[in-house]
Amino acid sequence: MKGSFPGQILSAVGVDLNNGIYPVSFAVAETEYLNSWTWFLENLGDYLDLGPNSCFTFMSDRQKLCSLVCGLLPAIENLFPCAEHRFCVRHIHENMKGSFRGKLYKDMLYKCAHATTIPEFETAMDELKAFNQDAHLWLSNIHPKHWSKSHFSGRAVSDMLINNMIVNVLEVIDKSEGLLTPTTTIELQKIRTNAAHYTVQWNGADLYQISGRPVSWVVFKLFYICNPGIPCEHVVATIWYKAVNGGKSTFDYCSQHMPNAVN
Known part of the structure; x- marks a missing residue:
């Protein structure tokens, strides 16, 4: 001033x-x-x-x-x-x-x-x-x-890199359909598309081995969320694998406390 x-x-x-x-x-x-x-x-x-x-x-x-x-x-x-x-x-x-x-x-x-x-x-x-x-x-x-x-530590369940985004908050929220907001829904759909290229094998206990492009293999424990609060493509592939045996849906693995999740 x-x-x-x-x-x-x-x-x-x-x-x-x-x-x-x-x-x-x-x-x-x-x-x-x-x-x-x-x-x-x-x-x-x-x-x-x-x-x-x-x-x-x-x-x-x-x-x-x-x-x-x-x-x-x-x-x-x-x-x-x-x-x-x-x-x-x-x-x-x-x-x-x-x-x-x-x-x-x-x-x-x-x-x-x-x-x-x-x-x-x-x-x-x-x-x-x-x-x-x-x-x-x-x-x-x-x-x-x-x-x-x-x-990033992942505690913020957000991977924002810039702070100059502008939106009309109320109008966007009113138009939201489903369990997640439009931005998260689009992002999750991209992740689902990539997840279709992976094959999952159970490695005992809560360990799972993922193979396919662009990785040859990766072994990890299945947690409810990744950074920034939505499951990555490896986790989505594992969720589908578990769903055959009555596991939870992809939406259940999204953090309920993330900035772009509907509570």
């Missing part, structure tokens, strides 16, 4: 049931430093009934480094030590463009961000390093737990 009464507008938005965003609160403060963010987050926590042990996720827009390191990050760590903190990948790219411009840099950044396993992430980072060592060094200074799916 400029003019006779300068200041900063602090705001918080939440993820709705269809992976869109909606406003939660906003306030006007003098600066974006520690005292202002602490005051804002204390009020936000009281309003949402969030205690210091609450497990949820903040996603910031990677504002100026000084305000981030001296303000928002320590405020979150002090008030909500169990919370996760993510950086919007779109904003990381905006900062990256200051030194490394071009579509190839963007594609490599998003490939690293979308990697779902650590080996896949490391391979993508190696590709960036081979392309430009300086760009690799720049990106390596941002810990991947803040921006890559491969390093």
Whole structure:
């Protein structure tokens, strides 16, 4: 805010049931430093009934480094030590463009961000390093737990990478059919299509072996959800295998507490 009464507008938005965003609160403060963010987050926590042990996720827009390191990050760590903190990948790219411009840099950044396993992430980072060592060094200074799916804990049951989605919440929810929201239904259908290419074998107890393209085999324990809260293609194939013997449906393995699941 400029003019006779300068200041900063602090705001918080939440993820709705269809992976869109909606406003939660906003306030006007003098600066974006520690005292202002602490005051804002204390009020936000009281309003949402969030205690210091609450497990949820903040996603910031990677504002100026000084305000981030001296303000928002320590405020979150002090008030909500169990919370996760993510950086919007779109904003990381905006900062990256200051030194490394071009579509190839963007594609490599998003490939690293979308990697779902650590080996896949490391391979993508190696590709960036081979392309430009300086760009690799720049990106390596941002810990991947803040921006890559491969390093998310899974507690948030959401794999959001950007925070600028806009939707009309009420209209979309009113048009929702079935047990899941439209976004999740579409995503689950893609997963089902891929799951049809796998063969499942029981390995004893609660272990199952999956074979087929693009993997030769994988053995895992069947849990109710994967990250981001819906079963992956390997789990879906196993659910179908178990359904022959009276197992549960695919919908039963979706988290009831995920941001894009209908409770």
